[in-house]
Each structure stands twice: as C-alpha cells, then as structure tokens.
Amino acid sequence: MSEPIYHLPQERRLVTELPGPRSRELAVRRDAVVARGVSSSSPFYVKEADGGVLVDADGNSVIDLGAGIAVTSVGASAPKVVANVQEAVARFTHTSFATTPYEGYIEVCEKLAELTPGDFPKKSVLVNSGAEAVENAVKIARHYTGRAAVAVAENAFHGRTNLTMALTSKAMPYKAGFGPFAPEIYHFPSSYPYREPAPISGEDAAKRAIDYLETTVGFDKLACLLQEPIQGEGGFIVPAPGYLETLQAWCRANGIVFILDEIQCGFCRSGRWFASEYDGVEPDLITTAKALGGGLPLAAVTGRAEIVDSAQAGGLGGTYGGNPVSCAASLGAIETMKEWDLPARARAIEAAIRAKVEPLVGHNGVGDLRGRGAMMAVEFVEPGSTKPDSARAGRIAKALLAEGVVVLTCGIHGNCIRFLPSLTIPAALLDEALDLFVQAVAA
Numbered sequence: 001m002s003e004p005i006y007h008l009p010q011e012r013r014l015v016t017e018l019p020g021p022r023s024r025e026l027a028v029r030r031d032a033v034v035a036r037g038v039s040s041s042s043p044f045y046v047k048e049a050d051g052g053v054l055v056d057a058d059g060n061s062v063i064d065l066g067a068g069i070a071v072t073s074v075g076a077s078a079p080k081v082v083a084n085v086q087e088a089v090a091r092f093t094h095t096s097f098a099t100t101p102y103e104g105y106i107e108v109c110e111k112l113a114e115l116t117p118g119d120f121p122k123k124s125v126l127v128n129s130g131a132e133a134v135e136n137a138v139k140i141a142r143h144y145t146g147r148a149a150v151a152v153a154e155n156a157f158h159g160r161t162n163l164t165m166a167l168t169s170k171a172m173p174y175k176a177g178f179g180p181f182a183p184e185i186y187h188f189p190s191s192y193p194y195r196e197p198a199p200i201s202g203e204d205a206a207k208r209a210i211d212y213l214e215t216t217v218g219f220d221k222l223a224c225l226l227q228e229p230i231q232g233e234g235g236f237i238v239p240a241p242g243y244l245e246t247l248q249a250w251c252r253a254n255g256i257v258f259i260l261d262e263i264q265c266g267f268c269r270s271g272r273w274f275a276s277e278y279d280g281v282e283p284d285l286i287t288t289a290k291a292l293g294g295g296l297p298l299a300a301v302t303g304r305a306e307i308v309d310s311a312q313a314g315g316l317g318g319t320y321g322g323n324p325v326s327c328a329a330s331l332g333a334i335e336t337m338k339e340w341d342l343p344a345r346a347r348a349i350e351a352a353i354r355a356k357v358e359p360l361v362g363h364n365g366v367g368d369l370r371g372r373g374a375m376m377a378v379e380f381v382e383p384g385s386t387k388p389d390s391a392r393a394g395r396i397a398k399a400l401l402a403e404g405v406v407v408l409t410c411g412i413h414g415n416c417i418r419f420l421p422s423l424t425i426p427a428a429l430l431d432e433a434l435d436l437f438v439q440a441v442a443a
Contacts, residue, residue: 131159
C-alpha cells in the first residue's frame, strides 16, 4: 500500500479570525447575486484543498472533517484524479454519450460491474448527481415491474428534486413550501437501534416494516423498496444485524426491486468498498455518487442487467450524464482507492474516533456514537434523557469552526455531529481535531 501524496502542508493554521477580511468581501458579493436558499455552513471561502485541510482566501488552513459531504474521499486534489482530468479536458470537454459515445463511460461502467456487490451480470447508467441516480433507479424499477408504489425508510434522505423530496423524511429545510410532492411514496418504520422504545432485533424490525407495507400498500403494488445501508442525513444510523437481509428476502419473494442507496456510504467510506457488504446483501439496484467522481459530478445506477435493460432505448440518460471529464476523474479516484487501500484507512479512522470519543458516551449529553469506517456520528441529547439536543450540536459545531475544524451536523432533529473526513487525512491531523472536539464537548 503506497502512501497519500500531499501538495499542501497538513496542518491547522489560523492567521486571521474566521471569516477573514477577504472571505467577508466575498460574502458581500455573494449576497448580491447568489440565491438565499443556497446556504453554506462555513463562513469562509476556500482557495485550495488537499488531504485533510482546506486553505481559505485569507490563508487560514483548517481541518476538514466534512470532505465536501463525503465527496473527496481520495482528497480534493489527488494526483491521479488531477492528471486524468488534465489529460481528458485537453482532448475534449463534452460530446454527450447520447449522441457520440466515448470509451471513458464504458470504463466506468466496467469498474462499477466489477466492484459493486453481486455475482451476476450488471449494467449501469451514468448521471450527474445522487438525486438523479435515485430518480432513475425508481424509474427503472417501475418500468421493470409495471407497478407504481415505492417503499422508503423513515429518516431517509435521497435528494431535493421533486421525487426525491417525496422520498426524504426531513421537512426543514428540504421540503417545506416546495410541495405538492410525487405520489405513491410510502415511508415505513426503519431500524434505529438507539431510539427503539424497547430492544428489537434487526429481523424483527424488518418484519415490523414488512407488516406495515403489506397492510397499508400491498406487496403486489410495490415496484421497489429503497434503503440506505447507513442512513446519512438521518443521523448515520446503522440498522441492527439481520434487518437488511430480511428485507431483501421479502423483496425477492414478492417481485419487489431491492434498491440500496450507497451515495454517501459507498466507495470505501464505511471501511469496505460498499457498506452493504457488512450485511452480505446484494441489491438488485445500487445508487452511487459522491466519492465515485473524485470531486467531479458523477453518479450511477448499477444493477442486474435484466432489470436495467428493461427500459427502452432513450428512456435513460441525459445531456451531461457520464461527462468524459467526470469519467476520467472517476477512473483516477478508483485507481487511487485501490492503490492507497482506502477501505483500510477508513477502518483506521473509525478506530481513532472510537478511541477518543467512545469514553464520552453516556456523559455530558452524549447519547450515542455510531457509524462505520470514516462515517461516524455523535448524537447529542438533553442530559438524563434521550430528548434530542440540536442546540448543543450547533454550539459545538460553531465552537470547533472558530478553532479551525469543519464539522457537519445531521439527524432528523439536527442533533448529531458527523465525522466525515477524507480517507487520506493524516492520523496526527485527525487526532488534533478529535482532541478539540472532546474539549468542546467538555466546555
């Protein structure tokens, strides 16, 4: 396993307050022309990024525990990604695979067939974003089954388009005021071990979901069941063992397409290439994005060839889907994941987080630590209860930002802080950030 190569010093360095004067100037320009609905959780503006750091317009170097929301798993400027992009963009920026195809699209689909779970013939369609991948997965499932209804887990986040808003559980800020939403969407009770009223096995949690769906929808009406193996925006929720396997068995017995959304947890983030590998399940369709593109916009639906091929010619695709430069970036990212053994690095990140943060659980309002690999979250609750404490999570995130550490919140109630660093972050830099987190919690 070779070591990551960095072009920026991997250090936390504050030379101005955050935001500094240059970032404040940019904020004024932004307010004049950028839509208010486009928000940013950090007040500074990035100039360079690499490994585990972001350097802002004023020269501050901050520790990045967000990785562009799990996009820059190989770092924000990995050498093979940069080289591939530079070579590709010099050849041609775009032709549209729908009109004049090119080899890069095929190469990415070959990698997806090789790497995604399932020992069966697979095909893919490449699109631009995670939400678009989810929409296409639902389209394919409906076309294949001839059914309309879609089952989706509670606490899910699948995007901000009309269909994916209907699939998403959290109203603010993602859905409020944007309806009406797409019909025939049914949210079933998922597995959330920390918040179960009483301990329940994964198998029983799945049976609870199945009973709800059979009672309120009917299995013969369902085109697909959609689930994140680790729920992302919902709070990095890992379902109890046996949950996914039971749902998959029920779907297969009843002709329901079993779709796993690995947009955030896929491509090494969880400590394996795909989080579903922990449960030994093989989805009929899997959606990927984020880390797949190495920082450029790229997403995919991959699955059983007979299901994907059910759609008629011209029914799938789009102008920019599988853009040649994005495909080149993806191939560089996948090569980097293999060369640097990023699943192993993700597992090492989990071990470091658990060593520093697990002793806090049960004390000072830290209710739970959960996740897998470099996808871990702390859930904050009011001391002595399990009532969500979103204000505390927000204060801690703000305090860390002032110290030069970027973290993101998540959870249906916004009461979780997630650790989502690049898988190439140096161990010493991660430890420094975690020490600052522990201090912030104590304060």
